Amino acid sequence: MKHVVIAPFQGRYQFGSRGIKEFPTEKVILLTPFEHLAKARASQKEFARFKIPVEIVELESENISRKYSKKSATSRKRKRERTS
Numbered sequence: 001m002k003h004v005v006i007a008p009f010q011g012r013y014q015f016g017s018r019g020i021k022e023f024p025t026e027k028v029i030l031l032t033p034f035e036h037l038a039k040a041r042a043s044q045k046e047f048a049r050f051k052i053p054v055e056i057v058e059l060e061s062e063n064i065s066r067k068y069s070k071k072s073a074t075s076r077k078r079k080r081e082r083t084s
Contacts, residue, residue, distance in 0.1 A: 001024070004025075004026055004029065005025055005027070005029070007029070007031070008031050008032070009031060009036060009039075009056075026052075028052055028054045028055070029054075029056075029057060030043070030055070032057070033060070034058055037056065037058060041056065
């Protein structure tokens with residue numbers, strides 16, 4: 001079974017290839033504020049080495065933790081609907 005990883009992105013993603021190999025990943029969703037969109041897009045190249053698709057979801061800067069929780073819940077709901 002592969003997993004969807006949902007991660008906040010605020011400037012730099014600490015890419016761990018070892019973790020990706022040990023934790024089979026189907027897709028990565030990066031939740032990022034507008035001011036870090038360019039860096040988030042650049043990080044897609046790291047994931048491309050492992051052929052892992054990346055979805056970047058833009059968040060408004062204020063109250064990132066609340067928006068992260070909301071987007072995370074929405075993503076989990078979509079995944080459940082696809083597997084049902």
